[in-house]
Amino acid sequence: MDNSSNKTALVLGASGGIGGEVARQLRDAGWTVKALKRGQAAGHEMRDGIHWLRGDALNAIDVAGASQGCSVIVHAVNPPGYRDWDRLVLPMLDNAIAAAQARQATLVLPGTVYNFGPDAFPxxxxxxxxxxxxxKGGIRVEMEARLRAASERGMRVLIVRAGDFFGPRAGNNWFSQGLIKPGKPVTAISNPAAPGVGHQWAYLPDVARTMVELLAKRDQLPAFASFHMAGHWDATGRQMAEAIQRVAARHGRKPRIAALPWWLLKLASPFVTTLKEMQEMRYLWQRPVRMDNTRLLEVLGHEPHTPLIDAVETALRGLGCLPSQPSRNMGSSSFAGTTP
Known part of the structure; x- marks a missing residue:
């Protein structure tokens, strides 16, 4: 069956950060978008141009039913607050794979750097x-291994790996959980990076746009296709914090930048799952890890890229850290990232 002209997609995790961005951008690109949501009223509800269906990614029947008529399934669902990763992540993926195989659909996975170890750096x-x-890195490796095995059985897979996510909607990411406090004015910025250590960031709308553009070319890609995004490379480990500081200054704030108190995270991690998971990822802030987007540029000819200062302004406003009205002084900045 040729699904290349079918523009109906199921997004698992559309209530989250990357899933929500992909759902909205698919919708804006003319796709019919379905989304599963636990607690949704029976039947379906059309909201913001998206068909919301009652269901759970852990329920194979729910996923199979929602995927009917879809040529693409976006698997962007994760347990909230990093809880029960080892018990829940792989069963949810297996349900998505089964549905994609049944519909002859392309399965899309937002990837991370977690599945790479220090031997692959920098x-x-x-x-x-x-x-x-x-x-968590081991689970990510197993996820990709199951996707590769499925691709060898005829399923199409698209993986887009990127750095630490940030964007206008809160989620399980370092920007909103480590550097600033959502819903509050920026009075202080916690910087997790070791002095002088570069870090890879990815603006959620850019990641979503990249996925949508790659999906438009999915019939030209190999059965198992993976791509890296360059995103925003913070060469000094302070550029993201300085960009937040500069945006806050536009709105009358002068937040200081301080090192993240890793000792406090370690102390509290036995009692708070999210802090335990953040502590586990500390190694990614202690050495530079950068992503090569050569393959992506070969296929798309460019990488969707929002200047850093604009991305940070939008992210902070969306997270409730700035006044609702945009600043009149929206210009470009020397902090803007580059796409090599």
Missing amino acids: LLREESPQRPVTR
Whole structure:
């Protein structure tokens, strides 16, 4: 069956950060978008141009039913607050794979750097060895292994790996959980990076736009296609914090930048799952890890890229950290990232 002209997609995790961005951008690109939501009223509800269906990604029947008529399934669902990753992540993926195989649909996975270990640093390419040093990294490796096996059975897979997410909607990311406090004016900025250590960031709307553009070319891609995004490379480990500081200054704030108190995270991690998971990822802030987007540029000819100062302004406003009205002084900045 040729699904290349079918523009109906199921987004699992559309209530979250990356899932929500992908759902909205698929909608804006003319796709019919379905989304599963636990607690949704029976039947379906059309909201913001998206068909919301009652269902749970852990329920294979729910996923199979929602995927009917879809040529694409976006698997962007994760347990909230990093809880029960080892128990829930793989069963949810298996349900998505089964549905994609039944519909002959392309399965899309937002990837991370977690599945790479220090032996692959500092420059990550799609074919870099995947020997992670964390539990969550091991789960990510297994996820991709199951997707590759499914692709060998005829299913199409698209993986887009990017750095730490940030954007206008709160989620499980370092920007909203580590650097600032959502819903409050920026009075202080916690910087997790070791002095002088670069870090890879990815603006959620840019990641979503990249996925949508790659999906438009999915019939030209290999059955198992993976791409890295360059995103925003913070060469000094302070550029993101300085960009937040500059945006806050436009609105009358002068927040200071201080080192993240890792000792406090370690102390509290036995009692708070999110802090435990953040502590586990500390190694990514202690050495530079950069992503090579050569393959992406070869296919798309460009990488969707919002200047850093504009992305940070939008993210802070969306997270409730700035006044609702945009600043009159929206200009470009020397902090703007580049796409090599």
